[in-house]
Amino acid sequence: MPDIDTDLHVKMLKAYMRDALFMNDAIKRGYATRDDMIKAVRSGKLPHQVVENGRTLIKIADLEQVFGKPRSAIYGMQWGDPDTVPPLLYVKQTYVLPYVKPEHVGLEIGPGGGRWTQYLLPMKKLYVVDHYQELLDALQRQINAPNLVSILNSGTDFPGVGDEEIDFLFSFGVFVHLDPHVIESYLKNMWRILKPEGVAFIQYSDKTKIMARINNSFVDTTTESMREMVRDAGYEIILEDNTTLWHSNVVIFRRGSR
Numbered sequence: 001m002p003d004i005d006t007d008l009h010v011k012m013l014k015a016y017m018r019d020a021l022f023m024n025d026a027i028k029r030g031y032a033t034r035d036d037m038i039k040a041v042r043s044g045k046l047p048h049q050v051v052e053n054g055r056t057l058i059k060i061a062d063l064e065q066v067f068g069k070p071r072s073a074i075y076g077m078q079w080g081d082p083d084t085v086p087p088l089l090y091v092k093q094t095y096v097l098p099y100v101k102p103e104h105v106g107l108e109i110g111p112g113g114g115r116w117t118q119y120l121l122p123m124k125k126l127y128v129v130d131h132y133q134e135l136l137d138a139l140q141r142q143i144n145a146p147n148l149v150s151i152l153n154s155g156t157d158f159p160g161v162g163d164e165e166i167d168f169l170f171s172f173g174v175f176v177h178l179d180p181h182v183i184e185s186y187l188k189n190m191w192r193i194l195k196p197e198g199v200a201f202i203q204y205s206d207k208t209k210i211m212a213r214i215n216n217s218f219v220d221t222t223t224e225s226m227r228e229m230v231r232d233a234g235y236e237i238i239l240e241d242n243t244t245l246w247h248s249n250v251v252i253f254r255r256g257s258r
């Protein structure tokens, strides 16, 4: 079993999913404008607590009761909303939606809070595979769909997924954190589950880009090293996009002839 950083993802989830926010953070997260938030606090409509340094702390449950749940409450939106951040919107429209078809079976590795899962749902079945139960639980609180099948894996495997079952495999925000030997293991295991004509989309770290270099949690992969791993695992590269994203690249591939 490849060694996986067991802390990073659960810690990041817990940091985001606090049960209360300071007023400024609640405004940043999109619950309400500053004016509306202040009005609701001053009128007593929004329960709150004044804590150290006079800061106002508000429970998420109360924010949702008064203002509803903003899109940015989805865990992962802190890294950008694919509906509004231009490079992510481009990725969604160019590389995701064309592969999402009602007759297809999809699989997402590392769904997090469902930032991308929401666009993959219109397939007849969508597997979501994660290494952490906490993250699968967070996704379930966000998305409850009859065609969604959650799988807890051991790090790089696909338990319960049939041979040659997958038309479209997708992963964003995951391989950027996986060490090359874990990536190699994943690539090897994908072969079994991909249909011969199935397509895989992976976003990975590009350490030649400054925004990947200054992020310690991004692994040391590049276009060349990823290309080599994908080809060595026997796949045929359909497309490489090394320009759209600021800290990472996209590679799209399918099974070749081994």
Ligand SMILES: C[S@@+](CC[C@H](N)C(=O)[O-])C[C@H]1O[C@@H](n2cnc3c(N)ncnc32)[C@H](O)[C@@H]1O
Pocket (backbone or CB within 6 Å): 004, 009, 010, 075, 076, 077, 079, 109, 110, 111, 112, 113, 114, 115, 116, 129, 130, 131, 132, 135, 153, 155, 156, 171, 172, 173, 174, 178
């Ligand atoms: C940074 S989050 C990204 C979530 C989501 N894809 C997004 O873009 O918002 C990384 C996700 O990958 C999961 N993950 C980390 N290592 C994994 C592994 N070896 N196999 C499957 N999922 C993994 C984490 O639990 C988490 O759900």
